Amino acid sequence: MAQTSMVLVFLLFAASSYATQGVELDSICKQAENPTFCLNLLNSKPGGVAGADLVDLANYALDVARANITTTTKLIKRLIRRNVNDTEARDHYRLCLNQIHKGALNKVEFTQMTLNSGDYQSLNVAASGIRTHIELCIDGESPSDTPYNDTSLLPTYANVISQVVDIILIISNNL
Numbered sequence: 001m002a003q004t005s006m007v008l009v010f011l012l013f014a015a016s017s018y019a020t021q022g023v024e025l026d027s028i029c030k031q032a033e034n035p036t037f038c039l040n041l042l043n044s045k046p047g048g049v050a051g052a053d054l055v056d057l058a059n060y061a062l063d064v065a066r067a068n069i070t071t072t073t074k075l076i077k078r079l080i081r082r083n084v085n086d087t088e089a090r091d092h093y094r095l096c097l098n099q100i101h102k103g104a105l106n107k108v109e110f111t112q113m114t115l116n117s118g119d120y121q122s123l124n125v126a127a128s129g130i131r132t133h134i135e136l137c138i139d140g141e142s143p144s145d146t147p148y149n150d151t152s153l154l155p156t157y158a159n160v161i162s163q164v165v166d167i168i169l170i171i172s173n174n175l
């Protein structure tokens with residue numbers, strides 16, 4: 001009994017000593033698919049995380065998602081040029097250009113508007129929309145489509161965007 005409460009006190013102390021000022025990053029990032037990625041990303045916020053609230057962190061993650069989408073769009077345009085003679089590859093990358101450059105980017109802007117209007121109820125649905133467009137690029141637009149065997153860097157880049165969206169979803173569920 002005494003031992004159990006000692007352990008409890010220790011655990012409570014350990015947990016509180018890891019809490020950052022303002023927002024508890026650990027409690028957010030331990031819910032992420034990749035907690036290390038989450039901690040690295042949020043800790044890279046310019047000006048630091050001390051004093052940042054959840055809305056600041058979500059805005060920062062959306063900025064990162066937007067930058068990652070811009071980088072990914074450049075990659076896709078290169079891939080389309082490189083594969084002009086390969087119909088299957090070219091069609092896949094054109095679909096991805098549409099899903100990522102148009103679809104996902106529009107959903108990032110919509111999610112940021114939703115966040116800054118304080119409509120936290122709608123945030124999860126808005127942010128999930130970003131991920132839907134990423135999935136449509138990787139898996140194909142129809143359930144009967146065989147996913148294109150993409151050996152380029154695009155699946156890795158797309159996965160980075162999905163992980164950033166994962167963090168936005170966790171934050172939105174805590175707002």
Ligand SMILES: *[C@@H]1O[C@H](CO)[C@@H](O)[C@H](O)[C@H]1NC(C)=O
Pocket residue numbers: 064067068069071072156157160
């Ligand atoms: C995504 O953005 C982060 C932060 O700016 C950057 O470190 C990372 O290299 C980017 N990754 C891709 C695939 O664009």
Ligand SMILES: *[C@@H]1O[C@H](CO)[C@@H](O)[C@H](O)[C@H]1NC(C)=O
Pocket residue numbers: 081082083084085
């Ligand atoms: C596509 O095919 C044309 C005609 O055969 C060729 O001139 C061109 O170099 C090819 N482009 C690429 C990127 O392979």
Ligand SMILES: *[C@@H]1O[C@H](CO)[C@@H](O)[C@H](O)[C@H]1NC(C)=O
Pocket residue numbers: 149151
């Ligand atoms: C995908 O392409 C790579 C490289 O061409 C090949 O090694 C791999 O077996 C392919 N995978 C599938 C599922 O077709």
